[in-house]
Amino acid sequence: MISPQEAPQRIAELSDKINHYNQRYYQENISEISDYEFDKLLEELISLETQYPHLRQPDSPSQRVGGAVTKNFPTVKHRYPMLSLGNTYSTEELLDFDKRLKKLLGQTQELTYCCELKFDGVSLSLTYEKGLLVRAVTRGDGVQGDDITANAKTIRSIPLRIEAPDLPEVFEVRGEVFMPLEVFEALNQQRAAEGKELYANPRNTASGSLKMQDAAEVAKRKLDMYAYFLLGDNLPFQTHSEAVAALVRWGFPVSPTYKVCEGIAQVQAYLDHWELERLKLPVDTDGAVIKVNSFDQQQELGFTSKSPRWAIAYKYKAQDAATQLLSISYQVGRTGAVTPVAELAPVQLAGTTVKRASLHNADEIARLDLHEGDHVFVEKGGEIIPKVTRVSLALRAPNAKPIRFINQCPACQTELVRREGEAQHFCPNEKGCPPQITGRIEHFIHRKAMDIDSLGSETIELLFEKGLVRNVADLYTLQYDQLIGLERFADRSVRKLLEGIEQSKAVAFERVLFGLGIRHVGETVARKLVAHFRTLEALAAADFEALVAVEDVGERIAHSVQAFLADPEQQALIARLKSYGLQFESQAQEPTKESTRLEGMTFVISGVFERFERDELKDKIEANGGKVASGVSKKTNYLLAGDKIGPAKLEKAQSLGVTILSEEAFLEMLNVL
Numbered sequence: 181m182i183s184p185q186e187a188p189q190r191i192a193e194l195s196d197k198i199n200h201y202n203q204r205y206y207q208e209n210i211s212e213i214s215d216y217e218f219d220k221l222l223e224e225l226i227s228l229e230t231q232y233p234h235l236r237q238p239d240s241p242s243q244r245v246g247g248a249v250t251k252n253f254p255t256v257k258h259r260y261p262m263l264s265l266g267n268t269y270s271t272e273e274l275l276d277f278d279k280r281l282k283k284l285l286g287q288t289q290e291l292t293y294c295c296e297l298k299f300d301g302v303s304l305s306l307t308y309e310k311g312l313l314v315r316a317v318t319r320g321d322g323v324q325g326d327d328i329t330a331n332a333k334t335i336r337s338i339p340l341r342i343e344a345p346d347l348p349e350v351f352e353v354r355g356e357v358f359m360p361l362e363v364f365e366a367l368n369q370q371r372a373a374e375g376k377e378l379y380a381n382p383r384n385t386a387s388g389s390l391k392m393q394d395a396a397e398v399a400k401r402k403l404d405m406y407a408y409f410l411l412g413d414n415l416p417f418q419t420h421s422e423a424v425a426a427l428v429r430w431g432f433p434v435s436p437t438y439k440v441c442e443g444i445a446q447v448q449a450y451l452d453h454w455e456l457e458r459l460k461l462p463v464d465t466d467g468a469v470i471k472v473n474s475f476d477q478q479q480e481l482g483f484t485s486k487s488p489r490w491a492i493a494y495k496y497k498a499q500d501a502a503t504q505l506l507s508i509s510y511q512v513g514r515t516g517a518v519t520p521v522a523e524l525a526p527v528q529l530a531g532t533t534v535k536r537a538s539l540h541n542a543d544e545i546a547r548l549d550l551h552e553g554d555h556v557f558v559e560k561g562g563e564i565i566p567k568v569t570r571v572s573l574a575l576r577a578p579n580a581k582p583i584r585f586i587n588q589c590p591a592c593q594t595e596l597v598r599r600e601g602e603a604q605h606f607c608p609n610e611k612g613c614p615p616q617i618t619g620r621i622e623h624f625i626h627r628k629a630m631d632i633d634s635l636g637s638e639t640i641e642l643l644f645e646k647g648l649v650r651n652v653a654d655l656y657t658l659q660y661d662q663l664i665g666l667e668r669f670a671d672r673s674v675r676k677l678l679e680g681i682e683q684s685k686a687v688a689f690e691r692v693l694f695g696l697g698i699r700h701v702g703e704t705v706a707r708k709l710v711a712h713f714r715t716l717e718a719l720a721a722a723d724f725e726a727l728v729a730v731e732d733v734g735e736r737i738a739h740s741v742q743a744f745l746a747d748p749e750q751q752a753l754i755a756r757l758k759s760y761g762l763q764f765e766s767q768a769q770e771p772t773k774e775s776t777r778l779e780g781m782t783f784v785i786s787g788v789f790e791r792f793e794r795d796e797l798k799d800k801i802e803a804n805g806g807k808v809a810s811g812v813s814k815k816t817n818y819l820l821a822g823d824k825i826g827p828a829k830l831e832k833a834q835s836l837g838v839t840i841l842s843e844e845a846f847l848e849m850l851n852v853l
């Protein structure tokens with residue numbers, strides 16, 4: 181035992197040692213001691229700090245493995261707002277940018293730019309005082325963000341304390357936090373092995389990870405960061421590249437891909453060089469950022485309301501690759517919808533290996549005029565699931581047969597149906613088709629529904645095969661003895677599984693309702709129905725008029741809800757769930773409104789956004805009294821349009837005279853910029 185008198189010295193000793201080994205390991209790639217010995221030192225430090233919390237230093241190496249749990253991240257106002265950048269997509273636009281700046285500066289001679297790659301992650305602001313990292317804040321709405329300091333400290337490349345002779349007293353560093361592609365792929369492989377839903381892309385995963393409540397979990401995500409911006413009062417630098425060089429000197433992680441370019445021609449050469457080279461990097465990039473290097477010139481050019489005039493983002497075109505169609509497989513979802521998937525010869529695309537691409541439905545196959553063995557082009561536009569964009573007719577074998585959509589369900593051989601006006605084929609065998617049954621259970625346990633993450637799709641399939649579950653209520657009858665000894669099930673995993681199921685009994689009614697998988701009842705509609713009726717009894721007793729009176733509930737949804745709740749089989753299922761203790765009554769207060777600024781306005785959100793996830797935008801609209809609809813119609817007031825917005829939506833909005841809003845314009849409308 182270490183006495184209270186000895187503790188300070190021992191803590192200092194342990195910290196020094198750990199810092200030393202960390203530095204050797206992370207900066208020089210040398211392991212001086214075994215992982216086991218290292219863990220022992222760390223354990224001792226953590227145990228001492230737990231015993232004597234007042235001795236824990238803000239830059240203790242124990243912070244790298246987490247320990248803090250934050251329920252709600254405090255909101256912090258940014259000292260300097262976090263702006264966004266204008267985008268360009270072509271050489272012409274780039275030349276225009278250069279011309280515009282020369283004109284504004286009243287000069288004809290070439291400008292010096294600093295070019296960097298645009299890393300696809302989440303931006304983070306780090307504040308240092310007297311060399312110590314005191315605060316890490318997410319971008320949020322640009323004006324204020326979440327204080328996630330404990331989580332940021334787990335990112336090993338972020339310095340916790342800096343010692344340098346030329347360090348400003350207070351300064352802020354901005355950079356992009358990302359999940360390295362390798363880490364992302366390993367994480368997804370692990371999730372696949374556990375039968376869990378895969379993460380969509382590294383950026384969203386990094387963003388989600390940064391906001392996890394338990395810093396120890398964040399530490400496991402192995403996030404990394406690149407710094408690209410230094411801010412402070414009276415900094416002793418004349419140019420951006422000098423500031424970046426200082427960041428490097430002070431030990432910040434800076435991607436070595438930046439370059440000072442004399443004149444726009446060199447910028448163009450930089451862009452050309454990195455167009456393909458960037459795909460070899462360990463991180464996703466979607467373009468480059470071109471910054472005027474001189475701070476004097478930056479100051480003269482200034483800012484618009486949203487972004488600096490002295491910088492611009494150049495976005496590369498979506499990557500595509502040629503490969504060959506091997507076969508088509510058909511997936512049956514929980515609603516019976518059958519989706520064709522192209523199985524492809526593996527091909528490298530934008531840093532990942534693509535083996536499959538969704539083909540959506542029979543019409544899409546017809547549109548592509550897809551034939552067996554076709555050579556196809558796949559594209560990934562920063563987004564998640566690659567798509568087949570076209571086929572190469574020149575390479576088609578002369579006797580190749582066109583792809584014919586299947587007639588029977590691949591899982592239960594029932595004849596498929598295609599309803600009037602729908603693009604999708606369906607398997608009508610709702611009650612007996614295995615993927616529909618397991619699909620419904622998977623939907624029920626989904627993160628946004630009952631959130632039972634100790635259960636994955638493979639486990640569900642196994643439980644189904646063994647006859648242990650036939651519907652969602654059966655989950656609540658599972659017993660230890662039935663599970664132990666099943667493939668992959670040991671004591672710990674069985675306990676975890678049962679615990680997860682038990683905990684789900686406390687999940688709020690709106691998520692239970694969503695989890696039941698009533699057709700057309702998504703998360704939002706479930707939330708609205710529960711906010712309106714509050715109990716299942718009231719919902720079941722509601723007549724058609726009462727249902728359609730609820731915001732966002734149309735005739736189609738009302739019919740579907742009524743049919744579901746009138747079905748004796750569903751009633752029996754719900755009665756069972758109730759008897760196991762699930763929530764069928766709302767406990768929540770009405771959500772607090774931020775304002776009524778958007779009252780009476782209906783928005784449609786489409787595309788990918790810079791600052792917010794789509795869900796967050798939706799919440800913002802609703803918190804300010806507006807409505808969000810899924811499709812553009814005459815009732816739509818605004819189309820909130822992000823990057824990669826579908827052209828059909830855009831056209832429809834234009835033809836109906838719907839106002840199209842950018843993310844910035846929307847935030848301005850809310851007065852948060």
Ligand code: IVH
Pocket residue numbers: 263264265266296297298299300301302303356408409469488491493790
């Ligand atoms: S500079 C005032 N440099 O892109 C300009 N941003 O659209 C501050 N980003 O929010 C941004 N790589 O999340 C800058 N090398 C880079 C960047 C970069 C990625 C992100 C960042 C920012 C967004 C701007």
